[in-house]
Amino acid sequence: MNTMTEILPRSGFQASSRRLARALAFETLAEWRNLVRMPAFSVPTLLFPVGFYTMFAVVLPFANTPEAAATLLVNFTIFGVFGPGLFAFGVGLASDRDQGWLRLKQACPLPVPVMMLARTLGAMIFALVVVVALFAVAATLGGVRLERGAWALLALVGVLAVIPASALGLAFGAWLNARAAMAIVNIAYLGSAVLSGLWFPLQMMPSAIQSIAPAMPPYHLAELGRQAAGIEAASPACPVFWLLCVTILAVALAMPGLRRPEGKS
């Protein structure tokens, strides 16, 4: 990594796109390593979805029809890919700020948006690992059978789900300190998963929860996932629009928080 200083442009504004792309690639790799080397992040983010999926779909006989088996895979895929983005930003950014890293990075010549993009891409790679692990369990033990295109589409939905998750994480990370972020992001992560019906079918939930569910981003991601898997036929326009709105809103909410003075609180 000692070549970094050489390849980084003196000024982000004058950087050629080629240089920026290289910088992005290196920064992404760095972010990915950062995520993987942090066991507090990588172990639960990978093991929770795979473990819970194995429990619900393989150990317990919940998946008694092809549709039910595929639905379980979709639900835990969304659960699994929602974590990396949410935590990479929500907890990662908050601790970056607490430790002074954020200020250092902001002072670096690397443009802040590229830095953010790199972190998102790093989370996407991690999401892909989660997807691969889940698919492996689903295909071997879970009895899931999907059309070849559907497998690919579901993986794509899983990777792209990192975008709204990262935006929401950004909003948390921009405003919370590291300790609070760890707790609150966890609550938001598990809470939204349950409230979106990822763990238990919404039909089994009280009607109050059924009416809250559409306000949860994972609910719409799961809908996209079911469409991708070919279990549900509908237009993806509505969930996509909803998720775009959430993303934009979350980024807008995060902006003032990112600009506030940093340091240990």
Add this chain to the structure above:
Amino acid sequence: MKPMITVAAILVALALGWLLLPVPEVNSPAGAHADDAVTAPPASDFTLRAERMFTGSKWLIPGLVEVRDGQISRVGSDFEPAADLPLLDLGDRTLLPGLIDAHVHAFGTALVDALNFGVTTVLDQANDSALIETLRQAAGAQLFASGPPATAPGGHGTQYGYTPPPVTGPADAADFARTIEEAGSDWMKIIIERGMGNWRMPSLDRDTVAALVTAAEQVGLKPVAHVSELETAHWAIAAGAHGLVHIFADQPADDALLALMVADHRFIVPTLVVMESVAGMVGTDIENDDRIGPWLSAEQRGSLAQRWPGPRNPVLRQRVLENVRAMHAAGIPILAGSDAPNPGTAHGLSLHRELALLIEAGLSTSEALAAATALPARHFGLDDRGLLEPGRRADLLVIDGDPREDISATLDIHAIWQAGQPVARVQADTVDSAPVPAHGRLSDFRPEAAGAEFGLGWEPTDDQMAGGNSVVEMQSGGDENLAWVRLRGEIRSGFGWPWAGAMFSPGSTPMTPVDLSGFSTLHFKARGEPAELRVMVFSPALGAMPATQTVSTRSEWQSFELKLSGFAGADPAAISGLVFVAGPGLGEFAFDLAEVRLE
């Protein structure tokens, strides 16, 4: 370049992994079908010629109809039949659109039974969403459905083993409408039933009915109403319900109601055949009519044989006929519906009786036939059927004779097509004549044995066939003294009366009744964690609902002895199934069964 190689290697691994992912198996029947198509011409393309034809709106004499790809492509009296299509000359017969029954509740074999009597489409007016989903894929008449009805908590419609989404007041209307719309309902059934005489029950009130009608329109479902009184008919029509699905019997229809229904183009499905049965005057004679008897299923016989409580009531019968006569005279569209399988009615068959009753109430034969074809299609938005005209489904019914001379000619069924495909009528299942062994042993659970000493034998049974989620596994086991079968599974919510366990079929085919009147008691041994074990007997005399006796099991073997006469209503001379199940309490269960025999 090393990072690029790493990335490329990862991408290749991902692609290979993707290619290894399992895909659904292709159904072999689809493949077989494709092969057939090469050798045989599609059965759905042909021209029919009949002495007379009713299109749903008018008579054509003679009548010609051309069918291509399951659809009607030409209709007329004198067109030149296409040279490339087979021409079937039906001679002195009558060609009709496939019949539509505008009021049924589909359970069990309903759809097959209906189709067997020329009813190619049924409109289910209140049923469980899960069961409807299952039945939509099932063979037989095509089903359209309201799904669960809007009714008061504990009101009429809540006694059938599933719980409709709750409607406690006007505030629940929008939620109810959205729920059933999302569950796939084709229209909304609103039940306003306060009971009669001493028989009172909770009912939706007027404001709630109005809110439901509005909510139904907002989600694009047509609201229709179950009423049994003139006053509640007024509520429904004033609120804007598109139709009534029963004729009321408490009072004569008044001019205000008739005027409002005419002005708003409202319809009625009077269901005279069930009203006639409520009046204790069932008019369907099955014993002396060989156009009926041989074609009846056990379930049809069962529901026909049942009776409503109460004495003969000719006044009631006369009043419903007069009310239909008044509505018809006012110009209100009358639709034919049977309300099968209520007591005294049967799927399919009872629609033919309804035609006769509509004619008795003043409709012409053509109007009665339109009531069972074009009108239900029009008023329930089924634009693809109900009329013989180009572009509609080739749902066709061919009968011997001329219904204008005698409406019961519709029972002389010569042929049925559904979407251009010929329908083979099913002969009724009669009592199996195979002798029942005198020893009466029903079980032989040694691992190497087939499990039964006669009949079709033992098989696991659960409520998934009714749309439920319960599961069961059957395993044989035993030691030197006793061979048993172990039933293990879980009763899960999903169907109103969940069950799972084992079934013994005494006949050589499923649900074929067998004469067991030579025996008086059922003996068996059972063990299981302290639990209720339900023993049920299916008999055509009971319709789809079995008679039940319950025993309590312990973890040690116990012998049980049940009198066959204790299965109330079952006819020992015609028993179609013996069932040992857990449920309806939810949860896991396991019980063992051995030495099942009759004495």
